[in-house]
Amino acid sequence: MAQIFPKWTNYIPLIGGAVAPLALGTVVAAFWYWGSPWFTDVGYAPTQPIPYSHKLHVGDLGLDCRYCHNTVEHASRAAIPPTATCMNCHANVLKESPRLAPLREAMATDQPVPWIRIHQLPDYAYFDHSVHVAAGVGCATCHGRVDQMAVVSLHAPLSMSWCLDCHRDPVPSLRPPSQVTNMAWDKDTANYDPARDPERKRPVTELHPPLHCSGCHR
């Protein structure tokens, strides 16, 4: 009887057996790399309606974060400042600048400036700025060196594993509560030990950042 299949077909099971696990591994690895927020989201820097420069205001002029984001110590959200906050200065400074036209228009029409949000957590993730600030997590720890960003971009992936990395081992991310908004504070040069900080009201051993599901998914 004639052979039904040519001889090379003997290799199909061997090749298939080798290729199938590789293909599976490749799919998982590809999603792991290209599908991660670290790849898709970090560096997101949309063009804002007003080219507001954090580098100029924070880095060069020395504004404190809390001058504009004034609720950060007491509320879950770090507020986007109302137009009036901007006008505290810009009622007198650069009154005629064409780049500030949207700001003046917002003031005149009593409509907010349509800022584009960069740090956006999903609705099912509960996050509270105030507890993190109280524990001594610096602004720059999550948001990066905003004082050096002419255009703000997303610094951290904001993925769940990124949250959990810190919740499992918070101590390396802590700084003295007084230094939270200090953009230039460097843990390597500061040689800071949170366990021996008299400024802390709550010992680091009792921080217990939640690791259970309903800590964040309430």
Added chain:
Amino acid sequence: MATLKNTINPADFDDVDYARYPDQFDPVEGRHPLILGNPSFQSVTNDVCGPAEKPMPFGWWVLFGTALMLLGLFGISIGYLVYNGTGVWGLNNPVGWGWAIVNFVFWVGIGHAGTLISAILFLFRQKWRTSINRFAEAMTIFAVMCALSFPTIHVGRIWLLQWVFPVPNQMGAWPNFRSPLLWDVFAVSIYGSVSILFWYVGLIPDLATMRDRAKTKLKQIGYGIFALGWRGSNRHWQHYEVAYLILAAISTPLVLSVHSIVSFDFAVSQLPGWHTTIFPPYFVAGAIFSGFAMVVTLMVLARKAFQLEHMMTLKHFDNMSKIILLTGSMVGYAYAMEFFIAWYSGNPYESFAFINRAFGPYAWAYWTMITCNVVSPQVFWFKKARTHIPTLFVVSIFVNIGMWFERFVITVTSLHRDFLPSNWFYYSPTRWDVASFLGSFGLFFTMMCLFVRYLPMIAIAEVKTVLPEANPHHHADAEHAPAAPSTAVAH
């Protein structure tokens, strides 16, 4: 010794007792033969391959058409569920597990007969298994497919189903390894894949037979691909036998472990009526019980439709009925023991759960279960019933119904009476619950129909090994010697 006859009229064997062939003995073993009619090797091949090569009988088309329609219903009900969410089912606050879990356990249970027959009976050298193992294993695989579809759709967001597997991800989220629901994922998928592997390895020599008998090029290639170049050489057979033995050894613990783990879904939780140590053995017995009942139901139909009465003989039904009687009685014992422990433990919640089971709002379901599962198999104490096809068929259907109700009773009665009486609720299914359950039968019977259409439903190569000619002690002279056990000693 009865005369050798190669032309068989299968109808002769339909309602036969061996008493009608008092003189027919296996010339070597001295026992009644497992395959009746004294067929030759060639006629075994012809009889088994025939149905897959000839046009299907009218009944097959009726069953296949109905099954396809139900399969369509399954697709629609799944689509509707995915689009709308699990709210389309009758689930409510205390009863968060309804028909979907009932159906899952029902189908997994049915899927237990195949591996028991193919693996455990193989290791125990029960030769009668050869006629029915292929069929039972196919049924197992299709039942596991139906079973797996229910937890899959029950998760609600099936596009996130990959979360049940420990795949690395950027959420740092892993399955909960302490949850029996995760053990289920592994237990059932391992069971499914090992069953498929075992079934397929057993099929290879027969697929080669089909390939060599194929009349068209397409069939030759189709069977040829899956026959993996089998030529039936001595070396092939040696490897095959070893592989089959190893797979049987791997499958054997799975028969016991899978339904034990399914029972953990209930037993590990803290609910009265679920939190009992009797659950694993009780579930395994129930699974084998329901699996054998389904084998009987399907085999009654298949042997008639495809004239295989001389291979799937009344001896097989007799043996299977005994297993049904045994496991059915074990299940009945478990029902009784649950009540005894509810009283003996002195736990008022446990007592309430069981009194409520038997006399509460779901008493109708409980007594249906008792009637079908405990009372109906008792007829199998009598050999007349064990070898009477209509009785077998009816009782096997009763057992199937009863075992579905058993899972319904366990799931729903324990849930619907929460610890807080303000949560108490009466659960009833919606039309979509019913549609997806009926639809799963569509999937099952579609696969069954395709199986009998395209594959040899009896393990040809294995059946030949239980024929007297295949026995190493057989000698041609024995055919002429008078049939008596003593001939076995002669060689």
